[in-house]
Amino acid sequence: MLKLGIIGTGAISHEFIKAAQLSGGYQLAAVYSRTLTAAERFVKAYEKVALYTDMVEFLSADLDVAYIASPNSLHFSHAKVAILARKHVIVEKPAVSLPAEWAELVKLAAEHQVYVFEAARNYHEEAFATIREFLRDKTVWGASFTYAKYSSKMQALLEGQEPNVFSAKFSGGALMDLGVYTLYAAIGLFGRPEKALYTAQQLPNTVDLNGAGSLIYPDFQVRIQAGKNLNSQLPAEIYTDQGTLTLDGIEFISSAIFQRLDGQEEVLPIEQAAHPMLEESQAFAGVLENGEDRTYADWQQATAAVHDCLFAMRREAGIRFEVDDD
Numbered sequence: 001m002l003k004l005g006i007i008g009t010g011a012i013s014h015e016f017i018k019a020a021q022l023s024g025g026y027q028l029a030a031v032y033s034r035t036l037t038a039a040e041r042f043v044k045a046y047e048k049v050a051l052y053t054d055m056v057e058f059l060s061a062d063l064d065v066a067y068i069a070s071p072n073s074l075h076f077s078h079a080k081v082a083i084l085a086r087k088h089v090i091v092e093k094p095a096v097s098l099p100a101e102w103a104e105l106v107k108l109a110a111e112h113q114v115y116v117f118e119a120a121r122n123y124h125e126e127a128f129a130t131i132r133e134f135l136r137d138k139t140v141w142g143a144s145f146t147y148a149k150y151s152s153k154m155q156a157l158l159e160g161q162e163p164n165v166f167s168a169k170f171s172g173g174a175l176m177d178l179g180v181y182t183l184y185a186a187i188g189l190f191g192r193p194e195k196a197l198y199t200a201q202q203l204p205n206t207v208d209l210n211g212a213g214s215l216i217y218p219d220f221q222v223r224i225q226a227g228k229n230l231n232s233q234l235p236a237e238i239y240t241d242q243g244t245l246t247l248d249g250i251e252f253i254s255s256a257i258f259q260r261l262d263g264q265e266e267v268l269p270i271e272q273a274a275h276p277m278l279e280e281s282q283a284f285a286g287v288l289e290n291g292e293d294r295t296y297a298d299w300q301q302a303t304a305a306v307h308d309c310l311f312a313m314r315r316e317a318g319i320r321f322e323v324d325d326d
Helices: 011-023 036-045 055-060 072-084 099-111 126-137 154-158 179-190 278-290 293-317
Strands: 002-007 026-032 050-052 065-068 088-092 116-119 140-148 195-202 208-216 221-227 236-240 243-247 256-260 265-267
Touching: 002 011, 002 055, 002 278, 011 026, 011 036, 011 065, 011 088, 011 278, 026 036, 026 055, 036 050, 050 055, 055 072, 065 072, 072 088, 072 099, 088 099, 099 116, 099 293, 116 278, 116 293, 126 179, 126 236, 126 243, 126 256, 140 179, 179 208, 179 221, 179 293, 195 293, 208 293, 278 293
Parallel strands: 002 026, 002 065, 026 050, 065 088, 088 116, 140 221
Antiparallel strands: 140 236, 195 208, 208 221, 236 243, 243 256, 256 265
């Protein structure tokens, strides 16, 4: 069983722990927080968990893998020190702010003989394997993927505060949060696009509240939409020469229905997991325990493609973070 350490005491870390424990592959062993009070509050629901407020001490503990869910702009530095301490690393999406940071993490992980993963949960859903196989004998003509959810931090923003999720200092915004899922859906199904475009409704700090864009492939386009100041109930659609495949979303998919051009319908055999993060936690444990290097290499290429697109789309829209060097 993998001994798990947590960096970042937000709600998403609790959800990953639930999924990790449900998978049967992990044991929560340690939590790092900047303050002991936050660490103690976080572990109330758990037993026998070591608490640390010193990162060096935390990374010196008996841990196999560190799950990192600190603010976006801190992911790179936290992942880097964990890798240098020879810990496997699972970094919550977006793993980095810049493509060069991801390349450096992958290089360092290889040098220190550990693995580094971006925790983009929908990429590891079995539903996408089912969809990919279903599309194998069809010609894709296009797709439309949307993920927009009103943020719990919007009220604070409207009151004049700048929450991390809307901060240029912390690499926030709709594209870097919910937009990541749309990119992983497209790249997981169709591969790396030739070009990525994006326009957005932006705050004065240039961070996007919502936006729309296109991923350009040789023979079709994928329209994407992401938002944190609005809700969308739009399904996802994939258009083919034989009909349209409609999904109930692009993450934690529970329904996929194909309507042929003659009107006949076919329901794909989609079985939703017991927890939205269960399949990714199982996938990571599988590689960590079995050393599936070809699978791991495929994941790294997909992550690199996602971050290349994120960077290109930010530049297209004029979204600038403090980490940007020009």
